[in-house]
Amino acid sequence: MNHGGNIYQFARRLGCLPEQVLDFSANINPKQAVDLNCLQGVQLTPYADPDYGLLKQALDRRYPIPAGVDIELFNGASAAIFALLRGLQPKDLVLYTPLYGEYAHIAGELGCAVHNINRFNHLLADVPERSTVVFVNPSTPDGRLYDLQELLAAWQAADCTIIIDESFLDFCSADSVAERIAHYDKLYVIKSxxxxxxxxxxxxxxxxxxxxAIKELHRFEPAWKLSSLDMAYMQQALANNAFIEQTLEQTAYLRDLLYQSLQGSGLFDKIYPGQANFLLARMANGGDGYRLQAQLEPSRILIRVCDNFEGLDKSHVRFAVKDELTISQLAHSFKNVKK
Incomplete structure (x- = not known):
């Protein structure tokens, strides 16, 4: 599924290398917790641990797992979404939109009845009893962080299966809802x-x-979903505790810098207040995000037009938080955009 623009296709069209693209389309931290040199001592001859023991220990130190709660690992959050919905086989799936397309895609494959609720306008709308609800927090593509207490109570009262996607929660100083699993065993939390x-x-x-619930999900999972290299890298990254605070401070600073650049361009009539590592903006006077993308191409800048998010159109564009120099280059390129 499309998480950002296709940087490789974009680079081929411009005749440059992918690493020369200023990629504002993909919401990835511009900093890394560890260097790839940490993989030099990894042994590739034996099979990886199929129980992922060391990685699970590292995860438990980073995200303390409550009593009565367990964890299942996947080859990325997208694989987790697909496996979970295939396992649950929901009859009614409630999607709080806008959100990215994985959920609607797999729902179509499974033949679920999909109920979209626009969280901008109808956040507290009723949901079908015993339905499966999906809520991304902080949301994408706008990055809003929600207090879910009232919604969780309403979903539980309706006997819903609840999926909370917290793929971007680490960028916020906020607590996971995972603690509530001990009190409601139809709650699932997805992490990236x-x-x-x-x-x-x-x-x-x-x-x-x-x-x-994890035991049931695990029954349908293959062994060795993760490579030894993936696990070794992530164990080292999770152990870098200083990186967490550095990233929170850096993201807040750079997000504010990006906000100022978007606001100062005069191209947008709304910039959504986000708490994650990206910002959603709406172009002024019904402007066209694809036209903006075309005008930014000479600067090798790739952005994310959000017309494939339910409830949004091509006037909505999303910008990932990047480093200071890259944001400065974006601000400079805005000056050449014809309004």
């Missing part, structure tokens, strides 16, 4: 590691759920 730790090529995501 690649975004916060700046390693999109290391495909590791996981699900937290009640122990019995």
């Amino acid at each position: 590691l690649s975004k916060f730790y700046g390693c999109a090529g290391i495909r590791i995501g996981f699900i937290l759920a009640a122990t019995a």
Whole structure:
């Protein structure tokens, strides 16, 4: 599924290398927790541990797992989403939109009845009883961080299966809802590691759920989903505790810098207040995000037009938080955009 623009296709069209593209389309931390040199001592001859013991220990230190809760690892958060919905086989799936397309895609494959709720306008709308609800927090593509207490109570009262996608929560000073799993065993929490730790090529995501629910999910999973290299890298990254605070401070500073650049361009009539590592903006006077993209191409800048998010159109564009120099280059390029 499309998480950002296709940087390789974009680079081929411009006749440059992918690393020469200023990629604002993909929400990946511009910093990395560890250097690839940490993989030099990894042994590739034996099979990797099929129980992922050392990686699970590292995850438990980073995200303390409550009593009665267990974890299942996947080859990225997208794989976790697909496996979970295939396992649950929901009849009614409630999607709080806008959100990215994985959920609607797999729902179509499974033949679910999909109920979209626009969280901008109808956040507290009723949901079908015993439905499966999906909520991304902080949300994408706007990055809003929600207090879910009222919604969780309403979903539980309706006996819903609840999926909370916290792929971007690490960028916020906020608590996970995983603690509530001990009190409601139909709650599942999805986490991604690649975004916060700046390693999109290391495909590791996981699900937290009640122990019995994880056992049921695990029955359908193959052994050795993760490579020894993936696990070794992520164990080192998770151990870098200083990186967590550095990233929170850096993201807040750079997000504010990006906000100022967007606001100062005069191209947008709304910039959504986000708490994650990206910002959503709406072009002024019904402007066309694809036209903006075309005008930014000479500067090798790739952005994310959000017309494939339910409830948004091509006037909505998303910008990932990048480093100071890259944001400065974006601000400079805005000056050449014809309004």
